Amino acid sequence: xxxxVDGNNFYVSCERVFRPDLNGRPVIVLSNNDGCAIxxxxxxxxxxxxxxxxxxxxxxxxxxxxxxALSANFALYGDMSDRMMxxxxxxxxxxxxxxxxxxxxxxxxIRGDLTDRSRxxxxxxxxWTGLPTCVGIGPTKTLAKLANHIAKTAERKxxxxxxxxxxxxxxxxxxxxxxxxxxxxxxxxxxWGVGPRIGQQLEAEGIKTVLDLTxxxxxxxxxxxxxxLERTVRELQGTPCVDLEEAPPAKKEIACTRSFxxxxxxxxxxxxxxxxxxxxxxxxxxxxxxxAGQVLTFVRTSxxxxxxxxSRSIIVPLLRPTADTAALVEGALMGLxxxxxxGYKFAKAGVMLxxxxxxxxEQGELDFEEGHGEGRCRLxxxxxxxxxxxxxxxxxxxxxxxxxxxxxxxxxxxxxxPRYTTRxxxxxxxxx
DNA sequence: TCTGGGGTCCTAGGACCC
DNA sequence: TCTGGGGTCCTAGGACCC
Numbered sequence: 001x002x003x004x005v006d007g008n009n010f011y012v013s014c015e016r017v018f019r020p021d022l023n024g025r026p027v028i029v030l031s032n033n034d035g036c037a038i039x040x041x042x043x044x045x046x047x048x049x050x051x052x053x054x055x056x057x058x059x060x061x062x063x064x065x066x067x068x069a070l071s072a073n074f075a076l077y078g079d080m081s082d083r084m085m086x087x088x089x090x091x092x093x094x095x096x097x098x099x100x101x102x103x104x105x106x107x108x109x110i111r112g113d114l115t116d117r118s119r120x121x122x123x124x125x126x127x128w129t130g131l132p133t134c135v136g137i138g139p140t141k142t143l144a145k146l147a148n149h150i151a152k153t154a155e156r157k158x159x160x161x162x163x164x165x166x167x168x169x170x171x172x173x174x175x176x177x178x179x180x181x182x183x184x185x186x187x188x189x190x191x192w193g194v195g196p197r198i199g200q201q202l203e204a205e206g207i208k209t210v211l212d213l214t215x216x217x218x219x220x221x222x223x224x225x226x227x228x229l230e231r232t233v234r235e236l237q238g239t240p241c242v243d244l245e246e247a248p249p250a251k252k253e254i255a256c257t258r259s260f261x262x263x264x265x266x267x268x269x270x271x272x273x274x275x276x277x278x279x280x281x282x283x284x285x286x287x288x289x290x291x292a293g294q295v296l297t298f299v300r301t302s303x304x305x306x307x308x309x310x311s312r313s314i315i316v317p318l319l320r321p322t323a324d325t326a327a328l329v330e331g332a333l334m335g336l337x338x339x340x341x342x343g344y345k346f347a348k349a350g351v352m353l354x355x356x357x358x359x360x361x362e363q364g365e366l367d368f369e370e371g372h373g374e375g376r377c378r379l380x381x382x383x384x385x386x387x388x389x390x391x392x393x394x395x396x397x398x399x400x401x402x403x404x405x406x407x408x409x410x411x412x413x414x415x416x417x418p419r420y421t422t423r424x425x426x427x428x429x430x431x432x
Numbered sequence: 433t434c435t436g437g438g439g440t441c442c443t444a445g446g447a448c449c450c
Numbered sequence: 451t452c453t454g455g456g457g458t459c460c461t462a463g464g465a466c467c468c
Binding site: 031032034035036052054055056057072226227228251252254255256257258302305348350 | 436443
């Protein structure tokens with residue numbers, strides 16, 4: 001038996017914890033570069049603001065409807081997430097943190113009324129962190145996800161489902177007939193694993209509700225679609241096919257990519273950007289204890305603009321698998337210089353580390369050259385420690401630039417709130 | 433004037449092997 | 451007149467997730 005606990009409009013809720021004046025108002029959080037809406041309060045949803053809507057297309061609502069738009073403050077959201085997750089873990093035996101705002105909890109064999117227990121946990125998270133959540137319970141992860149969707153919808157749109165499902169919905173506690181009614185009242189697109197494409201195909205075949213989907217023949221689903229959808233249907237029927245993953249498996253690739261604040265044409269500026277991205281990716285690589293065998297670098301112009309388009313990527317194999325920032329930056333820059341063409345307005349670049357292996361596994365080799373091995377490893381450890389303690393960017397690779405060069409690539413963030421919980425200088429101050 | 437970032441899994445087809 | 455059978459690995463592309 002699983003519970004899925006999910007934050008409501010998570011990023012907006014994090015902002016509201018420290019800005020209670022935003023309660024009851026339409027609020028959105030914008031993506032990097034203040035580009036588009038990535039989180040919306042219920043009031044913003046009611047105004048018709050869609051997920052992913054470009055900010056400049058909805059900006060008029062700022063004056064007309066009092067819409068508040070904030071730049072993404074991931075330092076804040078990450079820290080609030082940690083607080084929420086540690087409380088949610090108490091709901092059951094094991095927890096899988098599935099994303100920044102949701103986690104699955106294995107609640108098999110927990111005694112007592114699970115619905116009641118979940119309501120109390122939900123209240124505790126709200127009291128202790130200020131974050132509103134909803135809980136879905138079901139015999140499989142897919143059903144728990146669905147239950148969570150129902151709990152949220154019942155809360156947000158009274159009348160859409162029976163009021164008792166608001167905030168906490170336990171599909172496992174329902175009679176067969178009541179369950180079928182709920183499944184028949186839920187669109188097939190709401191199912192975890194059914195995206196826009198497959199949703200459209202299903203609807204075209206007359207499969208409009210979740211109930212319709214659960215009644216399909218498994219062999220047909222496999223033949224017509226895939227084993228993936230077949231697994232989803234089995235899960236909806238109550239047969240667990242997806243296990244809880246308590247410890248996340250190591251990443252198979254690690255990326256750092258960014259759209260630029262303004263168009264970049266100059267190779268020198270791109271070199272600074274790519275150095276910064278490769279350094280950041282290397283940091284993530286060391287944190288998971290891996291080495292990379294190859295570095296992929298890409299640059300591209302904006303497909304949304306009428307300008308001349310150019311998009312290219314290149315993979316540079318490294319001399320040996322490494323987690324050394326200098327070696328990874330060197331590879332990334334070598335790739336960049338190969339694919340760079342002048343005369344284009346570049347809008348985005350990125351570095352991806354691939355062909356990852358465990359750092360413990362090392363190929364022996366005849367040591368003809370200095371400059372790698374133990375010493376470099378200690379240098380990286382020291383660099384990471386300094387950057388952790390004194391803030392990102394305290395110690396950098398020189399080619400990341402020191403600010404003499406224009407930084408058109410730097411992202412725009414005009415509306416970011418303070419990092420209330422992670423920077424001593426930005427802590428909120430109360431007045432009596 | 434603008435439209436994010438970071439991942440995973442599955443499938444089909446080609447190359448290659450014995 | 452006929453030109454096998456079975457398998458692995460790699461890559462590109464599609465779909466999905468938050």
